[in-house]
Amino acid sequence: MKNEASQTLKLALPIIIxxxxxxxLHLIDSAMVGAISYKQLAAAALVINxxxxPFVIGIGDDNFCFPNGFPCQWASGFAAGFALFV
Incomplete structure (x- = not known):
């Protein structure tokens, strides 16, 4: 069990970082925009969310293409992720 946990952490570390x-980045953007006005801060928060x-869909698409570290046909994985996004 310890071996699997260390392997999972090794795989997840780049995603966590x-x-x-x-x-x-979003926190810094919000702080910079918040110094201008609360209306612009509300707009920035909407855009950030x-x-x-697309980031969440992209992570799901990556998991689809590389579930065990073996690449799949990237075009079909990209098309599936794009179809979910649209």
Whole structure:
């Protein structure tokens, strides 16, 4: 069990770092826009939340294409992810 947990953590670490970097970027963007006006902060918060939708779909698409580390036909995986997005 310990071996599987360490392998899972090794695979998940780049995703965790990417998500933390994305959250930090959104936090900094919100702080900069919030210094201007509360109306612009509300608009920025709406856009930031809307931008998260393609990121979540992209993560799902990556999991579809590389479930066990073996690449699939990327065109079919991309088409499936794009169809879900649209």
């Amino acid at each position: 990417g998500e933390l970097a994305q959250m930090a 809307a931008m998260n939708i």
